[in-house]
Amino acid sequence: MPATFVIVPQWQGSGSSRAMRLVDGASAIQGDLPAAATRVVDVPVGAGESQGTGVLRYTAIQSVLANQRRVLASTVGPVVTIGGDCAVELGAIPHALESSGESVAVVWFDAHGDLNSPETSPSHAFHGMVLRSLLGDGPEALVPATVLQSTRVVLAGTRSLDDDEAAYIDAAGLRVVSVEQLQRPEAVVEAIAETGARSVYIHVDLDVIDPAEIDGVGYPEPFGLTVQQLVQAISAIRARFSLVGAGITEFAPSAPESASDDLPSILRIISALTRPVVRSEESTP
Numbered sequence: 001m002p003a004t005f006v007i008v009p010q011w012q013g014s015g016s017s018r019a020m021r022l023v024d025g026a027s028a029i030q031g032d033l034p035a036a037a038t039r040v041v042d043v044p045v046g047a048g049e050s051q052g053t054g055v056l057r058y059t060a061i062q063s064v065l066a067n068q069r070r071v072l073a074s075t076v077g078p079v080v081t082i083g084g085d086c087a088v089e090l091g092a093i094p095h096a097l098e099s100s101g102e103s104v105a106v107v108w109f110d111a112h113g114d115l116n117s118p119e120t121s122p123s124h125a126f127h128g129m130v131l132r133s134l135l136g137d138g139p140e141a142l143v144p145a146t147v148l149q150s151t152r153v154v155l156a157g158t159r160s161l162d163d164d165e166a167a168y169i170d171a172a173g174l175r176v177v178s179v180e181q182l183q184r185p186e187a188v189v190e191a192i193a194e195t196g197a198r199s200v201y202i203h204v205d206l207d208v209i210d211p212a213e214i215d216g217v218g219y220p221e222p223f224g225l226t227v228q229q230l231v232q233a234i235s236a237i238r239a240r241f242s243l244v245g246a247g248i249t250e251f252a253p254s255a256p257e258s259a260s261d262d263l264p265s266i267l268r269i270i271s272a273l274t275r276p277v278v279r280s281e282e283s284t285p
């Protein structure tokens with residue numbers, strides 16, 4: 001079944017000074033997607049308030065989440081969520097887990113861990129906390145009913161962690177596949193196989209890509225993946241596991257007219273996520 005694209009132009013989860021450019025990024029990607037297969041989630045214009053939660057713009061994030069859940073409830077089959085900031089995964093991943101009915105691993109392609117809590121976060125921006133919230137540790141209204149198991153998470157291409165995030169990774173036993181290891185696409189496939197999962201959700205924060213190959217990200221980190229390596233890793237994953245959903249986040253072009261510099265790369269990634277594949281298991285007689 002072809003994927004439905006759900007656009008979530010949320011910027012309130014980002015702490016970047018160019019957070020509002022995430023709205024331009026979402027709309028630039030939307031312009032290249034088939035309109036009939038695309039839904040757009042309403043995002044409030046205002047920043048919202050933290051209400052003492054330790055989460056910047058907490059009320060706005062809560063209201064986007066409610067809108068996103070309503071849109072997702074009207075979709076059938078796999079969804080590719082287009083951010084917006086990484087916090088759009090708070091609606092997308094529980095929806096994929098609840099819809100798939102089989103054991104799902106989440107592969108988190110991201111330069112960062114997104115594993116802070118309101119207590120440990122230096123910025124209090126929720127996009128840096130979303131994976132930890134998905135794992136069950138966050139403000140009550142931002143912890144999903146279906147939480148992710150730490151044994152089912154694979155961090156991929158991670159290379160910039162706060163000390164508290166590194167400690168959390170060790171304590172929770174999260175698997176990490178480094179940029180170096182990803183020179184061999186099978187490395188991520190093996191890490192997923194170790195989780196025991198049969199299917200996969202793929203999160204892509206575009207900052208997992210090396211800054212030499214992507215311009216429109218708010219938090220560039222050196223020594224990342226090439227677009228080719230990311231596409232090869234996605235293809236290797238899809239050859240082995242069924243894909244229950246995916247997210248592409250954090251596209252924040254420096255100006256609306258410069259979005260076109262990065263769009264060919266982004267469309268290659270979307271194509272790797274959505275083109276039909278025959279899995280190796282199924283092709284073996």
Ligand SMILES: [Mn+2]
Binds near residue numbers: 112127205
């Ligand atoms: Mn991220």
